[in-house]
Amino acid sequence: EPEVTQTPSHQVTQMGQEVILRCVPISNHLYFYWYRQILGQKVEFLVSFYNNEISEKSEIFDDQFSVERPDGSNFTLKIRSTKLEDSAMYFCASSGFRDRAENEQFFGPGTRLTVL
């Protein structure tokens, strides 16, 4: 069964450092997403990406965040200067089609980011 993969599974970084979280979405999907979940809290939407551009982003996704699809398979989330409050589990997701109510978003296993 096709699946979304993410690397690394755990990233530890110092405050102020840049991090890049990597995802390989399901190969025939068209829409890509990043969500995050702070420990003990709900899953929160960050950004959606379609046709090589951001289609929607949340208030959390400020200028410190960026996304890129550098090639035909990878989808990355970059945090330019990490803060303590960026510590969370970051989930990548992908889905196939826009206009179907049954359009399931498949989530990757997540990258746990710890900012020290």
Add this chain to the structure above:
Amino acid sequence: RKEVEQDPGPFNVPEGATVAFNCTYSNSASQSFFWYRQDCRKEPKLLMSVYSSGNEDGRFTAQLNRASQYISLLIRDSKLSDSATYLCVVKTGGGNKLTFGTGTQLKVEL
């Protein structure tokens, strides 16, 4: 008011019990509704979509009441493997952004 509201639980039930979870959402323009399951420190996985007419998948039944902005999930004959956090999820607007509730924790015990 929270966009998607759930009772956090935990619900501790014996194996074989029937358990029901409820969820309310604040945006009347919400279009699509889902229940996801999340195991501890794992990714959310779709359990089932929720349709206006109600739908069933084996031991799981989901109901939607648009007038009350209320969604429910019923689990019959609960198994130990049903222990997880159940996330009420709503899609609103033209995009694909999912809005999650905080989840309801279920613990099924022997």
